[in-house]
Amino acid sequence: MSDVRLVLRSRRVLTPEGERPATVTVDGEGRIAAVLAYDAEVPSGAALEDVGEDALLPGLVDTHVHVNDPGRAEWEGFWTATRAAAAGGITTIVDMPLNSLPPTTTADNLRIKREVAEPKAHVDVGFWGGAVPGNVAQLRPLHEAGVFGFKCFLSPSGVDEFPELDRAQLAEAMAEIASFDGLLIVHAEDPGRLAAAPQKHGPAYADFLASRPRSAENDAIALLVELAARYGTRVHVLHLSSSDALPQLAKARAEGLRVTAETCPHFLTLTAEEVPDGATEFKCCPPIREKENQDALWQGLADGTLDCVVSDHSPCTTDLKTPDFGTAWGGISSLQLGLPAVWTEARRRGLALTDVARWMSEAPARLAGLQGKGAIAPGRDADFAVLAPEETFTVDPARLHHRNQVTAYAGKTLHGVVRSAWLRGERVADHGTPTGKTGRLVERKTA
DSSP: OTTEEEEEEEEEEEETTEEEEEEEEEETTSBEEEEEOTTOOOOTTOEEEEOTTSEEEEOEEEEEEOOOTTTOTTTOOHHHHHHHHHHTTEEEEEEOSSSSSSOSOSHHHHHHHHHHHGGGOSSEEEEOEEOOTTOHHHHHHHHHTTOOOEEEESSOOSSTTSOOOOHHHHHHHHHHHHHTTOEEEEEOOOHHHHHHSOOOOSSOHHHHHHHSOHHHHHHHHHHHHHHHHHHOOEEEEOSOOOGGGHHHHHHHHHTTOOEEEEEOHHHHHOOGGGOOTTOGGGOOSSOOOOHHHHHHHHHHHHTTSSOEEOOOBOOOOGGGOOSOTTTSOOOBOOTTTHHHHHHHHHHHTTOOHHHHHIIIIIHHHHHHTOTTSSSOSTTSBOOEEEEEEEEEEEOOGGGOOSSSOOOTTTTOEEEEEEEEEEETTEEEEETTEEOOOOOOBOOTTTO
16 A cells, blocks of 8 residues: 555445445556545555545546547647546547548558647547548558557548448458457448438428438448358447337347447437427437437447447537538537536436446447456556536536537536546546646557
8 A cells, every 4th residue: 555646535436346435546657556445544645535425437438539630620639629528527538530631541640640649638549440442451550550440431421531331341341350350330321221311401400300310320230230240340330329220239249249339428318309490519420319219229228238328529610510401510519518418317317327437438448448447446547537416517618628619518407517537546627627638648459
């Protein structure tokens, strides 16, 4: 215990074994030394942070963040994104390979992105690689360079420099990724189903919703399951919005396929019925669907068919959110708000804070293979979020640290105030204000 430099104490510590009063000690390397009884003695020379009745969660891990830096840093950059993450209790993000210029589709492009991110990181940052037409030969070098896996689209991504894969290209990429036991993460919407759907421009949300039918997700996931069975590839379905796909995901897993899936705060907390016409801050692809669909997604989380909840933080400049759902940029900014948004709805449904920690910290860390993250347990990084679960606040976009304060949550009252965030035992946010830049770049082979 002589190496202990920090002690955190709470009546509500969320450990892998459940919630309990505890004292957590942090060693000089920024790792958790022990989880002790609540009244354990504080070692001589150690600083004590007693958070009382506030909950001590493992720092959140968000494996679905579009930072867009370099190239489109006016949409979001590593400085602002990681500050927003810290303010929201997120201590590790994994950046998506598109919307930056260049995209992370080669090892050289990954090097450029790392050089840009390292001096700006307030929290730990890792990277996904990209699988696009013509870059199969780049996948293994990217894997060896430390990306956590590879993202692809099955329908147009919205940016020309990151094209979608057709069936043959998808099969080729999956075979290659399986050869080194990598992970493929997929934006799963079938382009044929999208092309056949009515495509009306204008302010009506109902028209936009009809243009992205559930069948597009369902058919794309069926293809992924078919190819995962053929090649043995680890596959993860991104931002699932269609609850109709849950049975086939459950069946695939029951048959032993390594297929996982995530959903997002906006699918769990917002509904199509509440989206005003012209309110394109609610536009994302796949879309926010009806309340009965949302209820089924919550059931998918409860029964384990869905693994994790991550933001899909996909920001843009204000001018790109035109009132026309057909032309507005599709993406929802929620990096700083995901924890209180999800907790507000989970609490209303009678679910526990331990569930939220599992979906938003433990499971994303496991997905990416971040072995030092995701739990308050000896040997893990001393990454924490301190949350006042029963306190409320009303979302004021001006108080967000995102580069652009466009949010679908504006004016909503949420439960759960993030008091502070800690990264390897250093405070990185205090009452909504980022306090220090101690983030590091993390990679698959050293995480």
